[in-house]
Amino acid sequence: MIDSTCQITLFVQNKEEAKTFYTEKLGFIIRNETQFTDDWSYLTVAPQANSEIVIELVEAVTAEEKQLVGRQAAEQVLLMFKVNDIHNTYQHLKVNGVKFQGEPVNVPGGIGVGFEDLYGNKLDLFEEVNHAN
Numbered sequence: 001m002i003d004s005t006c007q008i009t010l011f012v013q014n015k016e017e018a019k020t021f022y023t024e025k026l027g028f029i030i031r032n033e034t035q036f037t038d039d040w041s042y043l044t045v046a047p048q049a050n051s052e053i054v055i056e057l058v059e060a061v062t063a064e065e066k067q068l069v070g071r072q073a074a075e076q077v078l079l080m081f082k083v084n085d086i087h088n089t090y091q092h093l094k095v096n097g098v099k100f101q102g103e104p105v106n107v108p109g110g111i112g113v114g115f116e117d118l119y120g121n122k123l124d125l126f127e128e129v130n131h132a133n
Helices: 015-025 063-068 086-095
Strands: 007-012 029-037 040-046 054-059 077-082 105-107 110-116 122-128
Touching: 007 015, 007 063, 015 029, 015 040, 015 054, 086 110, 086 122
Parallel strands: 007 054, 077 122
Antiparallel strands: 029 040, 040 054, 105 110, 110 122
């Protein structure tokens, strides 16, 4: 049986600039960076060292892959990241130059706000809020 998800592949135009965006702007860590051959390397990033899911940054090479950069989920949200304090995270990322699509608002189950990566993929921050109290 399948137990969990462990990795998602994200096509990028330039692996080094994508690594900089995820580590310096979003504050992610590099989970694995291995150069296997001159033309094959493996790079994964994640929000924290203990994150179950890592994002593999893959430099688009073929015409088909290049067409997917920034549009892997079309107009839908590609990735949603849970946070404990959305307002603080929003302000911190905004100062770091992250492009948001608005301000945090109430959404089903909590508070959310959309933003984009450096290629235009739609991403979300989400803070779960328990309204049962």
